[in-house]
Amino acid sequence: MNDVIATGLLETSIERVWNERDGDKRLAAIAEIYHPEARIHEPERSITGHGAISNTVAGVLADMPPGFRFEVTGPTLGHHGxxxxxxxxxxxxxxxxxxxxxxxxxxxxxxxxxxxxxPAREG
Structure with a gap:
């Protein structure tokens, strides 16, 4: 596996999936970036599939204030896929x-x- 592919996919997923508020655009990006049997693992749950990933992103973004965006603070590192x-x-x-x-x-x-x-930041 080319390390550039792995690191590029991770950064692209944050930009094109986890920041996308339009459901159709998000699903199209998920289809390009995520394997059909993709799984995401959060501390409290794991989910499988493009639709479930899109629904999870929609829920996360719905809970966030206007102008909210994720950004990579890197560096992004990769090897062996x-x-x-x-x-x-x-x-x-x-x-x-x-x-x-x-x-x-x-x-x-x-x-x-x-x-x-x-951990959550103290006020």
Whole structure:
């Protein structure tokens, strides 16, 4: 597996899937980036499939304030079909959530995607 493919897919998923509020555009991006049997793993649950991923993203973004976006804070590193990166999310000038993601690539697409969240920031 080309390390550039793994790291590129992870960064692209954050930009084109996890920031996309339009459901049709998000599903199209998921189909390009995620394996048909893709699984995402959050600390409290795991889900499988493009529709479930899209619904999860929609729920996350619906709970966020106007202008909220995720951004890679990197560097994104990868080898042997696995990539990891750091990220943060919030409206412009504010960080309300941060953490790290890891993905495993299968057949040139993300097959598994793990989310790790930093502890909540104190006010």
């Amino acid at each position: 696995v990539a990891v990166t750091r990220w943060r999310g919030g409206p412009p000038g504010q960080v309300i959530v941060s953490g790290a993601d890891a993905v495993r690539i299968l057949d040139g697409k993300i097959h598994e995607h793990w989310f790790f969240f930093d």
